[in-house]
Amino acid sequence: MASHIILPKEEEEEEEVEEGLGVAVEADHDSPEPPRYRHLQPAQKALPFSATCVRISRDSYPNLRALRNASATSLRDDDAAFAKLDEGDYGYVLDDVQHLTDYLPELPTFPNPLQDHPAYSTVKQYFVNADDTVPEKVVVQKNSPRGVHFRRAGPRQRVYFEPEDVKACIVTCGGLCPGLNTVIRELVCGLSHMYNVNDVFGIQNGYKGFYSSNYLPMTPKSVNDIHKRGGTVLGSSRGGHDTHKIVDNIQDRGINQVYIIGGDGTQKGAYEIFKEIRRRGLKVAVAGIPKTIDNDIAVIDKSFGFDTAVEEAQRAIDAAHVEASSAENGIGLVKLMGRYSGFIAMYATLASRDVDCCLIPESPFFLEGEGGLFEYIERRLKENNHMVIVVAEGAGQDLIAKSIPVADQLDASGNKLLLDVGLWLTHKIKDHCKSKKMEMTIKYIDPTYMIRAIPSNASDNVYCTLLAHSAIHGAMAGYSFTVGMVNGRHAYIPFHRVTSTRNKVKITDRMWARLLSSTNQPSFLSKEDIMEAREAERLANRLPVPAGSSEHTKKHSASVLSNGEK
Protein backbone atom coordinates (compact mmCIF):
# COMPACT_ATOMS: atom_id res chain seq x y z
CA MET A 1 0.00 0.00 0.00
CA ALA A 2 1.43 3.38 -0.90
CA SER A 3 2.26 5.62 1.99
CA HIS A 4 0.90 8.73 0.40
CA ILE A 5 -2.41 9.97 -0.88
CA ILE A 6 -3.94 8.62 -4.06
CA LEU A 7 -6.66 10.81 -5.43
CA PRO A 8 -8.83 9.97 -8.41
CA LYS A 9 -7.79 12.11 -11.27
CA GLU A 10 -10.25 14.63 -12.66
CA GLU A 11 -10.47 13.92 -16.38
CA GLU A 12 -9.98 17.53 -17.44
CA GLU A 13 -6.87 17.78 -15.29
CA GLU A 14 -5.06 14.98 -17.04
CA GLU A 15 -2.85 17.15 -19.17
CA GLU A 16 -2.04 19.56 -16.37
CA VAL A 17 -0.76 17.07 -13.86
CA GLU A 18 2.94 16.73 -13.84
CA GLU A 19 4.62 13.41 -13.41
CA GLY A 20 5.30 12.75 -9.75
CA LEU A 21 2.76 15.12 -8.33
CA GLY A 22 0.63 12.68 -6.39
CA VAL A 23 -2.54 12.19 -8.41
CA ALA A 24 -3.55 8.77 -9.60
CA VAL A 25 -4.41 8.25 -13.22
CA GLU A 26 -7.87 6.78 -13.30
CA ALA A 27 -7.75 3.11 -14.16
CA ASP A 28 -8.80 2.22 -17.66
CA HIS A 29 -11.16 -0.55 -16.70
CA ASP A 30 -11.72 -1.73 -20.21
CA SER A 31 -8.11 -2.40 -20.90
CA PRO A 32 -6.35 -5.47 -19.57
CA GLU A 33 -3.61 -3.21 -18.20
CA PRO A 34 -3.57 -2.97 -14.42
CA PRO A 35 -4.39 0.53 -13.08
CA ARG A 36 -1.44 2.90 -13.26
CA TYR A 37 -0.91 5.37 -10.47
CA ARG A 38 1.30 8.35 -10.56
CA HIS A 39 2.13 9.10 -6.98
CA LEU A 40 3.00 12.56 -5.96
CA GLN A 41 4.17 14.17 -2.83
CA PRO A 42 0.90 15.66 -1.60
CA ALA A 43 2.47 18.82 -0.21
CA GLN A 44 3.63 19.80 -3.68
CA LYS A 45 0.15 20.22 -5.05
CA ALA A 46 -2.64 22.17 -3.41
CA LEU A 47 -5.54 19.79 -3.86
CA PRO A 48 -8.79 20.49 -2.07
CA PHE A 49 -8.32 18.18 0.88
CA SER A 50 -4.76 17.03 0.57
CA ALA A 51 -3.55 19.69 2.96
CA THR A 52 -5.56 18.17 5.76
CA CYS A 53 -4.75 14.65 4.74
CA VAL A 54 -1.02 14.99 4.66
CA ARG A 55 -0.90 16.05 8.26
CA ILE A 56 -2.44 12.76 9.27
CA SER A 57 0.22 10.18 9.57
CA ARG A 58 0.04 6.58 10.62
CA ASP A 59 1.35 7.62 14.00
CA SER A 60 -1.74 9.74 14.54
CA TYR A 61 -3.61 6.56 15.25
CA PRO A 62 -2.49 4.88 18.41
CA ASN A 63 -5.45 2.54 18.02
CA LEU A 64 -4.54 1.46 14.55
CA ARG A 65 -3.36 -1.93 15.69
CA ALA A 66 -6.61 -2.48 17.52
CA LEU A 67 -8.55 -1.31 14.49
CA ARG A 68 -6.60 -3.62 12.24
CA ASN A 69 -7.45 -6.45 14.57
CA ALA A 70 -11.11 -5.55 14.51
CA SER A 71 -12.10 -8.67 12.68
CA ALA A 72 -9.60 -11.04 14.13
CA THR A 73 -10.67 -10.42 17.72
CA SER A 74 -14.32 -10.97 17.01
CA LEU A 75 -13.57 -14.37 15.54
CA ARG A 76 -13.59 -17.65 17.32
CA ASP A 77 -9.96 -18.44 17.90
CA ASP A 78 -9.93 -21.34 15.44
CA ASP A 79 -11.33 -19.04 12.72
CA ALA A 80 -8.82 -16.24 13.25
CA ALA A 81 -6.44 -17.98 10.85
CA PHE A 82 -8.81 -17.16 7.99
CA ALA A 83 -8.91 -13.41 8.57
CA LYS A 84 -7.16 -11.41 5.82
CA LEU A 85 -6.49 -7.93 7.08
CA ASP A 86 -4.51 -5.49 5.00
CA GLU A 87 -3.43 -2.22 6.52
CA GLY A 88 -3.12 0.98 4.52
CA ASP A 89 -2.50 4.60 5.25
CA TYR A 90 -4.39 6.86 7.58
CA GLY A 91 -5.99 4.08 9.51
CA TYR A 92 -7.24 2.17 6.46
CA VAL A 93 -7.94 -1.52 7.00
CA LEU A 94 -9.13 -3.93 4.30
CA ASP A 95 -11.05 -6.83 5.82
CA ASP A 96 -10.57 -9.02 2.81
CA VAL A 97 -12.29 -12.15 1.59
CA GLN A 98 -10.74 -15.50 0.80
CA HIS A 99 -9.45 -16.19 -2.67
CA LEU A 100 -8.59 -19.44 -4.43
CA THR A 101 -4.98 -18.34 -4.80
CA ASP A 102 -4.64 -18.14 -1.00
CA TYR A 103 -4.24 -21.90 -1.08
CA LEU A 104 -3.80 -22.65 -4.81
CA PRO A 105 -1.23 -20.01 -5.77
CA GLU A 106 -0.46 -21.29 -9.25
CA LEU A 107 -3.93 -21.06 -10.77
CA PRO A 108 -4.12 -19.67 -14.30
CA THR A 109 -6.42 -16.75 -15.13
CA PHE A 110 -8.51 -16.06 -18.22
CA PRO A 111 -9.89 -12.92 -19.82
CA ASN A 112 -13.37 -12.09 -18.58
CA PRO A 113 -15.84 -13.09 -21.34
CA LEU A 114 -17.79 -9.93 -20.54
CA GLN A 115 -15.25 -7.88 -22.41
CA ASP A 116 -16.62 -9.35 -25.66
CA HIS A 117 -20.24 -9.24 -24.57
CA PRO A 118 -22.30 -7.02 -26.88
CA ALA A 119 -24.19 -5.45 -23.98
CA TYR A 120 -21.42 -5.00 -21.47
CA SER A 121 -18.41 -4.26 -23.64
CA THR A 122 -19.86 -0.86 -24.53
CA VAL A 123 -20.07 0.18 -20.89
CA LYS A 124 -17.30 2.53 -19.91
CA GLN A 125 -15.45 1.19 -16.92
CA TYR A 126 -17.60 -1.89 -16.63
CA PHE A 127 -14.84 -3.70 -14.78
CA VAL A 128 -14.14 -2.60 -11.26
CA ASN A 129 -10.66 -1.63 -10.27
CA ALA A 130 -9.09 -4.55 -8.44
CA ASP A 131 -8.16 -2.21 -5.57
CA ASP A 132 -11.64 -0.69 -5.10
CA THR A 133 -12.99 -1.07 -1.59
CA VAL A 134 -16.10 0.06 0.25
CA PRO A 135 -15.94 1.70 3.70
CA GLU A 136 -17.90 0.14 6.52
CA LYS A 137 -18.56 3.53 8.10
CA VAL A 138 -19.26 6.59 6.02
CA VAL A 139 -19.88 9.09 8.78
CA VAL A 140 -16.48 10.26 9.92
CA GLN A 141 -14.84 13.25 11.52
CA LYS A 142 -11.85 15.23 10.35
CA ASN A 143 -9.40 13.14 12.30
CA SER A 144 -11.10 9.78 12.04
CA PRO A 145 -9.03 6.90 10.76
CA ARG A 146 -10.25 5.68 7.38
CA GLY A 147 -11.47 2.53 9.09
CA VAL A 148 -12.51 -0.92 7.96
CA HIS A 149 -13.21 -1.50 4.26
CA PHE A 150 -14.52 -4.42 2.23
CA ARG A 151 -13.60 -5.45 -1.28
CA ARG A 152 -15.93 -3.88 -3.83
CA ALA A 153 -18.13 -6.33 -5.70
CA GLY A 154 -18.21 -6.43 -9.48
CA PRO A 155 -16.65 -7.99 -12.55
CA ARG A 156 -12.89 -8.31 -12.78
CA GLN A 157 -10.87 -8.22 -15.98
CA ARG A 158 -9.40 -11.65 -15.31
CA VAL A 159 -11.38 -14.65 -14.08
CA TYR A 160 -10.28 -17.95 -12.57
CA PHE A 161 -12.71 -20.22 -14.41
CA GLU A 162 -13.21 -20.93 -18.08
CA PRO A 163 -16.96 -20.89 -18.76
CA GLU A 164 -17.09 -24.44 -20.09
CA ASP A 165 -15.35 -25.72 -16.95
CA VAL A 166 -17.82 -24.21 -14.49
CA LYS A 167 -20.26 -26.49 -12.74
CA ALA A 168 -22.37 -24.37 -10.41
CA CYS A 169 -25.00 -25.24 -7.83
CA ILE A 170 -27.56 -23.19 -5.92
CA VAL A 171 -29.14 -23.97 -2.55
CA THR A 172 -31.70 -22.13 -0.41
CA CYS A 173 -31.86 -22.70 3.36
CA GLY A 174 -33.81 -21.45 6.39
CA GLY A 175 -37.19 -19.70 6.40
CA LEU A 176 -38.85 -18.24 3.33
CA CYS A 177 -38.39 -14.67 2.23
CA PRO A 178 -39.72 -12.67 -0.73
CA GLY A 179 -37.15 -12.64 -3.52
CA LEU A 180 -35.65 -16.12 -3.15
CA ASN A 181 -36.87 -17.14 -6.59
CA THR A 182 -35.61 -13.90 -8.11
CA VAL A 183 -32.11 -14.57 -6.79
CA ILE A 184 -32.24 -18.15 -8.12
CA ARG A 185 -33.46 -16.91 -11.49
CA GLU A 186 -30.80 -14.24 -11.80
CA LEU A 187 -28.03 -16.63 -10.78
CA VAL A 188 -29.03 -19.07 -13.50
CA CYS A 189 -29.62 -16.37 -16.13
CA GLY A 190 -26.61 -14.27 -15.10
CA LEU A 191 -24.24 -17.24 -15.27
CA SER A 192 -25.54 -18.12 -18.69
CA HIS A 193 -26.00 -14.68 -20.23
CA MET A 194 -22.93 -12.97 -18.81
CA TYR A 195 -20.40 -15.81 -18.57
CA ASN A 196 -21.75 -18.51 -20.92
CA VAL A 197 -21.98 -20.91 -17.99
CA ASN A 198 -24.71 -23.45 -18.63
CA ASP A 199 -23.95 -26.26 -16.21
CA VAL A 200 -26.07 -25.11 -13.25
CA PHE A 201 -27.87 -27.31 -10.71
CA GLY A 202 -30.36 -26.69 -7.96
CA ILE A 203 -29.91 -28.47 -4.64
CA GLN A 204 -33.33 -29.39 -3.31
CA ASN A 205 -34.61 -28.72 0.21
CA GLY A 206 -31.67 -26.96 1.77
CA TYR A 207 -28.31 -28.24 2.94
CA LYS A 208 -29.44 -31.82 3.38
CA GLY A 209 -30.30 -31.91 -0.34
CA PHE A 210 -26.56 -31.99 -1.12
CA TYR A 211 -26.45 -35.57 0.06
CA SER A 212 -30.06 -36.79 0.09
CA SER A 213 -31.84 -35.55 -3.07
CA ASN A 214 -31.29 -35.50 -6.78
CA TYR A 215 -29.72 -32.38 -8.22
CA LEU A 216 -32.03 -30.35 -10.43
CA PRO A 217 -30.60 -29.09 -13.75
CA MET A 218 -31.52 -25.41 -14.20
CA THR A 219 -31.57 -23.36 -17.37
CA PRO A 220 -32.65 -19.80 -18.16
CA LYS A 221 -35.74 -21.31 -19.73
CA SER A 222 -36.67 -23.41 -16.70
CA VAL A 223 -36.39 -20.42 -14.35
CA ASN A 224 -37.86 -17.82 -16.66
CA ASP A 225 -41.04 -17.09 -14.68
CA ILE A 226 -40.13 -18.13 -11.17
CA HIS A 227 -39.59 -14.61 -9.85
CA LYS A 228 -43.35 -14.09 -10.07
CA ARG A 229 -43.89 -16.74 -7.41
CA GLY A 230 -43.24 -16.59 -3.69
CA GLY A 231 -41.19 -19.18 -1.80
CA THR A 232 -38.31 -21.07 -3.37
CA VAL A 233 -38.63 -23.45 -6.30
CA LEU A 234 -35.73 -25.40 -4.82
CA GLY A 235 -37.38 -25.97 -1.45
CA SER A 236 -35.70 -25.09 1.83
CA SER A 237 -35.15 -26.65 5.23
CA ARG A 238 -33.66 -26.17 8.64
CA GLY A 239 -31.05 -28.50 10.17
CA GLY A 240 -29.24 -31.15 8.17
CA HIS A 241 -25.94 -29.34 7.77
CA ASP A 242 -23.35 -32.08 7.61
CA THR A 243 -20.21 -30.35 6.37
CA HIS A 244 -18.31 -33.48 5.38
CA LYS A 245 -21.19 -35.10 3.51
CA ILE A 246 -21.89 -31.82 1.72
CA VAL A 247 -18.28 -31.30 0.64
CA ASP A 248 -17.94 -34.98 -0.34
CA ASN A 249 -20.84 -34.45 -2.73
CA ILE A 250 -19.44 -31.18 -4.06
CA GLN A 251 -16.16 -32.95 -4.72
CA ASP A 252 -17.69 -36.13 -6.19
CA ARG A 253 -19.92 -34.22 -8.57
CA GLY A 254 -17.15 -31.87 -9.70
CA ILE A 255 -18.98 -28.73 -8.59
CA ASN A 256 -16.69 -25.68 -8.53
CA GLN A 257 -19.07 -22.80 -7.73
CA VAL A 258 -21.50 -23.04 -4.82
CA TYR A 259 -24.16 -20.33 -4.39
CA ILE A 260 -25.76 -20.44 -0.95
CA ILE A 261 -28.83 -18.33 -0.21
CA GLY A 262 -29.89 -18.06 3.42
CA GLY A 263 -29.83 -16.28 6.75
CA ASP A 264 -27.30 -16.11 9.55
CA GLY A 265 -27.41 -19.87 10.19
CA THR A 266 -26.99 -20.57 6.48
CA GLN A 267 -23.99 -18.22 6.22
CA LYS A 268 -22.39 -20.04 9.17
CA GLY A 269 -22.94 -23.24 7.23
CA ALA A 270 -21.42 -21.64 4.10
CA TYR A 271 -18.35 -20.69 6.12
CA GLU A 272 -17.96 -24.28 7.37
CA ILE A 273 -18.26 -25.56 3.81
CA PHE A 274 -15.66 -23.07 2.61
CA LYS A 275 -13.22 -24.09 5.36
CA GLU A 276 -13.57 -27.76 4.48
CA ILE A 277 -13.14 -27.00 0.76
CA ARG A 278 -10.00 -25.07 1.54
CA ARG A 279 -8.71 -27.82 3.84
CA ARG A 280 -9.11 -30.27 0.95
CA GLY A 281 -7.47 -27.83 -1.47
CA LEU A 282 -10.40 -27.87 -3.90
CA LYS A 283 -10.79 -25.29 -6.64
CA VAL A 284 -14.28 -24.30 -5.54
CA ALA A 285 -15.66 -20.80 -4.92
CA VAL A 286 -18.36 -20.37 -2.25
CA ALA A 287 -20.70 -17.38 -2.58
CA GLY A 288 -23.16 -16.64 0.22
CA ILE A 289 -26.18 -14.47 -0.55
CA PRO A 290 -27.74 -13.28 2.70
CA LYS A 291 -31.47 -13.84 3.04
CA THR A 292 -33.65 -13.03 5.98
CA ILE A 293 -36.96 -11.33 6.28
CA ASP A 294 -35.94 -10.21 9.78
CA ASN A 295 -33.15 -8.00 8.35
CA ASP A 296 -30.92 -9.19 11.16
CA ILE A 297 -27.75 -9.88 9.15
CA ALA A 298 -24.82 -7.79 10.32
CA VAL A 299 -22.81 -5.35 8.19
CA ILE A 300 -25.16 -5.15 5.20
CA ASP A 301 -27.54 -2.21 4.68
CA LYS A 302 -30.59 -4.46 4.44
CA SER A 303 -31.51 -7.89 3.26
CA PHE A 304 -33.58 -8.58 0.16
CA GLY A 305 -37.29 -9.09 0.76
CA PHE A 306 -37.31 -6.69 3.67
CA ASP A 307 -38.91 -3.84 1.70
CA THR A 308 -41.53 -6.21 0.34
CA ALA A 309 -42.30 -7.43 3.86
CA VAL A 310 -42.70 -3.89 5.21
CA GLU A 311 -44.98 -3.02 2.30
CA GLU A 312 -47.13 -6.14 2.75
CA ALA A 313 -47.33 -5.52 6.49
CA GLN A 314 -49.20 -2.29 5.69
CA ARG A 315 -52.16 -4.32 4.49
CA ALA A 316 -52.45 -6.07 7.83
CA ILE A 317 -52.02 -2.81 9.73
CA ASP A 318 -54.66 -1.15 7.55
CA ALA A 319 -57.07 -4.00 8.26
CA ALA A 320 -56.37 -3.75 11.98
CA HIS A 321 -57.00 -0.02 11.82
CA VAL A 322 -60.29 -0.49 9.98
CA GLU A 323 -61.44 -3.10 12.51
CA ALA A 324 -60.36 -1.02 15.49
CA SER A 325 -61.81 2.25 14.29
CA SER A 326 -65.13 0.62 13.43
CA ALA A 327 -65.72 -0.60 16.98
CA GLU A 328 -66.23 1.14 20.29
CA ASN A 329 -62.95 0.98 22.18
CA GLY A 330 -61.55 -1.12 19.37
CA ILE A 331 -58.04 -2.51 19.46
CA GLY A 332 -56.32 -3.95 16.39
CA LEU A 333 -53.29 -6.09 17.20
CA VAL A 334 -50.88 -7.17 14.43
CA LYS A 335 -48.01 -9.59 14.89
CA LEU A 336 -45.09 -9.29 12.48
CA MET A 337 -41.99 -11.41 12.07
CA GLY A 338 -38.77 -10.59 13.87
CA ARG A 339 -37.30 -13.26 16.05
CA TYR A 340 -34.52 -11.20 17.65
CA SER A 341 -34.74 -7.97 15.63
CA GLY A 342 -37.79 -5.76 15.33
CA PHE A 343 -36.95 -4.08 12.02
CA ILE A 344 -40.13 -5.10 10.17
CA ALA A 345 -42.30 -3.91 13.06
CA MET A 346 -40.38 -0.65 13.39
CA TYR A 347 -40.42 0.21 9.68
CA ALA A 348 -44.02 -0.92 9.16
CA THR A 349 -45.05 1.26 12.09
CA LEU A 350 -43.14 4.28 10.84
CA ALA A 351 -44.57 3.82 7.35
CA SER A 352 -48.18 3.42 8.46
CA ARG A 353 -48.76 6.27 10.94
CA ASP A 354 -51.89 4.47 12.15
CA VAL A 355 -49.98 2.54 14.79
CA ASP A 356 -50.22 3.68 18.40
CA CYS A 357 -47.79 1.24 19.90
CA CYS A 358 -44.95 -0.89 18.55
CA LEU A 359 -43.32 -3.59 20.64
CA ILE A 360 -40.02 -5.18 19.59
CA PRO A 361 -37.64 -7.72 21.12
CA GLU A 362 -34.91 -5.14 21.69
CA SER A 363 -37.06 -2.91 23.89
CA PRO A 364 -38.39 -4.48 27.08
CA PHE A 365 -41.90 -3.54 28.15
CA PHE A 366 -44.22 -4.26 31.05
CA LEU A 367 -47.97 -4.46 31.41
CA GLU A 368 -49.14 -3.31 34.82
CA GLY A 369 -48.69 -0.08 36.75
CA GLU A 370 -47.55 3.42 36.00
CA GLY A 371 -45.95 3.80 32.59
CA GLY A 372 -46.99 0.26 31.60
CA LEU A 373 -48.80 -0.95 28.49
CA PHE A 374 -52.23 -1.25 30.14
CA GLU A 375 -52.12 2.32 31.39
CA TYR A 376 -51.21 3.51 27.89
CA ILE A 377 -54.01 1.45 26.30
CA GLU A 378 -56.59 2.95 28.69
CA ARG A 379 -55.37 6.46 27.96
CA ARG A 380 -55.28 5.96 24.20
CA LEU A 381 -58.78 4.48 24.10
CA LYS A 382 -60.09 7.40 26.15
CA GLU A 383 -58.42 9.90 23.80
CA ASN A 384 -59.16 8.23 20.48
CA ASN A 385 -61.68 5.45 20.98
CA HIS A 386 -59.48 2.96 19.17
CA MET A 387 -55.87 1.95 18.82
CA VAL A 388 -53.51 -0.22 16.77
CA ILE A 389 -50.68 -2.24 18.32
CA VAL A 390 -47.89 -3.85 16.29
CA VAL A 391 -45.85 -6.52 18.01
CA ALA A 392 -42.78 -8.31 16.66
CA GLU A 393 -42.90 -12.05 17.29
CA GLY A 394 -39.81 -12.02 19.52
CA ALA A 395 -41.07 -9.22 21.79
CA GLY A 396 -42.02 -9.90 25.39
CA GLN A 397 -40.85 -13.53 25.36
CA ASP A 398 -39.47 -13.14 28.88
CA LEU A 399 -42.88 -11.91 30.11
CA ILE A 400 -44.70 -14.82 28.47
CA ALA A 401 -42.22 -17.29 29.90
CA LYS A 402 -42.96 -15.91 33.37
CA SER A 403 -46.71 -16.28 32.98
CA ILE A 404 -46.70 -19.59 31.05
CA PRO A 405 -43.62 -21.53 32.15
CA VAL A 406 -42.78 -24.07 29.45
CA ALA A 407 -39.50 -25.74 28.58
CA ASP A 408 -37.63 -24.15 25.66
CA GLN A 409 -38.17 -25.92 22.37
CA LEU A 410 -35.80 -25.69 19.43
CA ASP A 411 -36.28 -26.06 15.69
CA ALA A 412 -34.11 -28.39 13.59
CA SER A 413 -31.42 -25.71 13.25
CA GLY A 414 -31.29 -25.09 16.99
CA ASN A 415 -33.28 -21.82 16.93
CA LYS A 416 -35.54 -21.31 19.92
CA LEU A 417 -39.22 -21.72 19.06
CA LEU A 418 -41.14 -18.65 20.13
CA LEU A 419 -44.38 -18.48 22.09
CA ASP A 420 -47.18 -16.56 20.37
CA VAL A 421 -46.86 -13.08 21.82
CA GLY A 422 -49.88 -11.85 19.84
CA LEU A 423 -52.25 -14.40 21.29
CA TRP A 424 -50.83 -13.97 24.78
CA LEU A 425 -51.15 -10.18 24.60
CA THR A 426 -54.73 -10.43 23.30
CA HIS A 427 -55.74 -12.48 26.34
CA LYS A 428 -53.87 -10.25 28.75
CA ILE A 429 -55.50 -7.09 27.36
CA LYS A 430 -58.95 -8.71 27.42
CA ASP A 431 -58.48 -9.83 31.04
CA HIS A 432 -57.27 -6.42 32.07
CA CYS A 433 -60.20 -4.58 30.46
CA LYS A 434 -62.63 -7.05 32.01
CA SER A 435 -61.15 -6.45 35.44
CA LYS A 436 -61.61 -2.71 34.86
CA LYS A 437 -65.15 -3.28 33.52
CA MET A 438 -64.14 -1.59 30.27
CA GLU A 439 -66.14 -2.49 27.17
CA MET A 440 -63.74 -3.19 24.33
CA THR A 441 -63.21 -5.24 21.17
CA ILE A 442 -59.85 -6.64 20.18
CA LYS A 443 -59.00 -8.20 16.81
CA TYR A 444 -55.75 -10.08 16.51
CA ILE A 445 -54.24 -10.42 13.03
CA ASP A 446 -51.27 -12.72 12.39
CA PRO A 447 -50.13 -12.16 8.77
CA THR A 448 -46.59 -13.44 9.35
CA TYR A 449 -46.48 -16.39 6.96
CA MET A 450 -48.63 -14.56 4.40
CA ILE A 451 -46.07 -11.77 4.32
CA ARG A 452 -43.14 -14.15 4.03
CA ALA A 453 -44.69 -16.11 1.20
CA ILE A 454 -45.35 -13.39 -1.37
CA PRO A 455 -43.13 -12.63 -4.38
CA SER A 456 -40.75 -9.70 -4.05
CA ASN A 457 -41.79 -6.21 -5.11
CA ALA A 458 -40.14 -4.27 -7.93
CA SER A 459 -37.36 -2.70 -5.90
CA ASP A 460 -36.49 -5.98 -4.19
CA ASN A 461 -36.44 -7.67 -7.61
CA VAL A 462 -33.79 -5.23 -8.79
CA TYR A 463 -31.87 -5.65 -5.54
CA CYS A 464 -32.00 -9.47 -5.90
CA THR A 465 -30.75 -9.19 -9.48
CA LEU A 466 -27.78 -7.07 -8.49
CA LEU A 467 -26.94 -9.34 -5.57
CA ALA A 468 -27.00 -12.37 -7.85
CA HIS A 469 -24.79 -10.62 -10.42
CA SER A 470 -22.33 -9.48 -7.76
CA ALA A 471 -22.18 -13.05 -6.43
CA ILE A 472 -21.45 -14.42 -9.91
CA HIS A 473 -18.71 -11.87 -10.62
CA GLY A 474 -17.06 -12.68 -7.28
CA ALA A 475 -17.18 -16.44 -7.75
CA MET A 476 -15.86 -16.18 -11.32
CA ALA A 477 -13.02 -14.05 -9.98
CA GLY A 478 -12.15 -16.81 -7.50
CA TYR A 479 -13.37 -15.25 -4.25
CA SER A 480 -15.37 -16.91 -1.44
CA PHE A 481 -17.55 -14.46 0.49
CA THR A 482 -20.96 -13.23 1.54
CA VAL A 483 -22.17 -10.55 -0.84
CA GLY A 484 -24.10 -7.52 0.38
CA MET A 485 -24.77 -3.85 0.05
CA VAL A 486 -22.67 -1.73 2.39
CA ASN A 487 -23.47 1.96 2.41
CA GLY A 488 -25.14 1.63 -0.97
CA ARG A 489 -22.29 -0.21 -2.73
CA HIS A 490 -22.09 -3.94 -3.28
CA ALA A 491 -19.21 -5.56 -1.43
CA TYR A 492 -17.65 -8.95 -0.73
CA ILE A 493 -17.71 -9.47 3.01
CA PRO A 494 -15.74 -12.15 4.83
CA PHE A 495 -18.02 -14.87 6.22
CA HIS A 496 -16.92 -14.26 9.78
CA ARG A 497 -18.14 -10.66 9.65
CA VAL A 498 -21.74 -11.60 8.92
CA THR A 499 -21.87 -14.60 11.21
CA SER A 500 -20.27 -13.27 14.39
CA THR A 501 -22.91 -10.66 15.22
CA ARG A 502 -26.56 -9.92 14.54
CA ASN A 503 -28.12 -6.70 13.30
CA LYS A 504 -30.55 -5.30 15.86
CA VAL A 505 -32.64 -2.20 16.33
CA LYS A 506 -30.65 0.11 18.57
CA ILE A 507 -33.08 1.59 21.03
CA THR A 508 -30.58 4.30 21.86
CA ASP A 509 -30.49 5.49 18.23
CA ARG A 510 -32.52 8.17 16.53
CA MET A 511 -34.62 5.74 14.46
CA TRP A 512 -36.24 4.28 17.55
CA ALA A 513 -36.69 7.81 18.93
CA ARG A 514 -38.48 8.74 15.70
CA LEU A 515 -40.78 5.79 16.18
CA LEU A 516 -41.54 6.71 19.80
CA SER A 517 -42.32 10.24 18.75
CA SER A 518 -44.54 9.08 15.88
CA THR A 519 -46.63 6.73 18.03
CA ASN A 520 -46.43 8.75 21.26
CA GLN A 521 -46.12 5.49 23.15
CA PRO A 522 -44.16 5.37 26.39
CA SER A 523 -40.64 4.00 26.06
CA PHE A 524 -41.43 1.46 28.82
CA LEU A 525 -37.79 1.75 29.79
CA SER A 526 -36.50 2.27 33.29
CA LYS A 527 -33.36 4.29 33.88
CA GLU A 528 -31.56 0.98 34.40
CA ASP A 529 -32.79 -0.33 31.03
CA ILE A 530 -31.46 2.78 29.29
CA MET A 531 -28.12 2.54 31.07
CA GLU A 532 -27.91 -1.12 30.16
CA ALA A 533 -28.70 -0.42 26.48
CA ARG A 534 -26.10 2.36 26.36
CA GLU A 535 -23.51 0.14 27.99
CA ALA A 536 -24.25 -2.68 25.54
CA GLU A 537 -23.83 -0.24 22.69
CA ARG A 538 -20.64 1.17 24.15
CA LEU A 539 -19.20 -2.32 24.41
CA ALA A 540 -20.30 -3.13 20.87
CA ASN A 541 -18.65 -0.03 19.45
CA ARG A 542 -15.50 -0.27 21.52
CA LEU A 543 -12.31 -1.05 19.74
CA PRO A 544 -11.54 -4.71 20.15
CA VAL A 545 -9.47 -6.17 22.91
CA PRO A 546 -6.85 -8.85 22.43
CA ALA A 547 -8.21 -12.36 21.89
CA GLY A 548 -8.00 -14.58 24.92
CA SER A 549 -8.43 -11.84 27.54
CA SER A 550 -11.39 -12.02 29.91
CA GLU A 551 -12.94 -8.96 28.27
CA HIS A 552 -12.69 -10.68 24.93
CA THR A 553 -14.60 -13.65 26.30
CA LYS A 554 -17.26 -11.36 27.77
CA LYS A 555 -17.70 -9.67 24.42
CA HIS A 556 -18.11 -13.02 22.71
CA SER A 557 -20.85 -14.04 25.07
CA ALA A 558 -22.84 -10.87 24.43
CA SER A 559 -25.03 -12.16 21.65
CA VAL A 560 -25.85 -8.81 20.18
CA LEU A 561 -23.91 -6.31 18.23
CA SER A 562 -25.49 -4.09 15.71
CA ASN A 563 -25.09 -2.02 12.61
CA GLY A 564 -24.70 1.68 12.87
CA GLU A 565 -27.72 3.86 12.30
CA LYS A 566 -28.23 4.95 8.74
Ligand SMILES: Nc1ncnc2c1ncn2[C@@H]1O[C@H](COP(=O)(O)OP(=O)(O)OP(=O)(O)O)[C@@H](O)[C@H]1O
Ligand atom coordinates in the same frame (compact mmCIF):
# COMPACT_ATOMS: atom_id res chain seq x y z
N1 LIG B 1 -23.49 -22.87 13.16
C1 LIG B 1 -23.87 -23.52 12.05
N2 LIG B 1 -22.98 -24.25 11.37
C2 LIG B 1 -23.33 -24.92 10.25
N3 LIG B 1 -24.58 -24.90 9.73
C3 LIG B 1 -25.51 -24.17 10.36
C4 LIG B 1 -25.21 -23.45 11.56
N4 LIG B 1 -26.34 -22.82 11.97
C5 LIG B 1 -27.29 -23.14 11.08
N5 LIG B 1 -26.80 -23.95 10.12
C6 LIG B 1 -27.54 -24.52 9.00
O1 LIG B 1 -28.04 -23.48 8.16
C7 LIG B 1 -29.34 -23.80 7.70
C8 LIG B 1 -30.29 -22.67 7.98
O2 LIG B 1 -30.17 -22.22 9.32
P1 LIG B 1 -31.42 -21.56 10.09
O3 LIG B 1 -32.56 -22.53 10.13
O4 LIG B 1 -30.93 -21.05 11.38
O5 LIG B 1 -31.93 -20.41 9.13
P2 LIG B 1 -31.22 -19.09 8.66
O6 LIG B 1 -30.27 -19.38 7.58
O7 LIG B 1 -30.65 -18.39 9.85
O8 LIG B 1 -32.43 -18.30 8.03
P3 LIG B 1 -33.63 -17.57 8.80
O9 LIG B 1 -33.29 -17.48 10.26
O10 LIG B 1 -33.71 -16.23 8.17
O11 LIG B 1 -34.81 -18.40 8.54
C9 LIG B 1 -29.75 -25.10 8.38
O12 LIG B 1 -29.67 -26.12 7.44
C10 LIG B 1 -28.76 -25.27 9.50
O13 LIG B 1 -28.46 -26.62 9.75
Ligand SMILES: O=P(O)(O)OC[C@H]1O[C@](O)(CO)[C@@H](O)[C@@H]1O
Ligand atom coordinates in the same frame (compact mmCIF):
# COMPACT_ATOMS: atom_id res chain seq x y z
O1 LIG C 1 -41.71 -21.30 11.20
P1 LIG C 1 -40.38 -21.29 10.52
O2 LIG C 1 -40.44 -21.57 9.09
O3 LIG C 1 -39.39 -22.16 11.21
O4 LIG C 1 -39.82 -19.82 10.58
C1 LIG C 1 -40.12 -18.87 11.54
C2 LIG C 1 -38.96 -17.90 11.66
O5 LIG C 1 -38.34 -17.63 10.44
C3 LIG C 1 -38.18 -16.23 10.25
O6 LIG C 1 -39.12 -15.84 9.30
C4 LIG C 1 -36.81 -15.90 9.71
O7 LIG C 1 -35.83 -16.21 10.63
C5 LIG C 1 -38.44 -15.63 11.62
O8 LIG C 1 -38.98 -14.35 11.55
C6 LIG C 1 -39.40 -16.61 12.21
O9 LIG C 1 -39.31 -16.65 13.62
Ligand SMILES: [Mg+2]
Ligand atom coordinates in the same frame (compact mmCIF):
# COMPACT_ATOMS: atom_id res chain seq x y z
MG1 LIG D 1 -31.54 -17.11 11.29
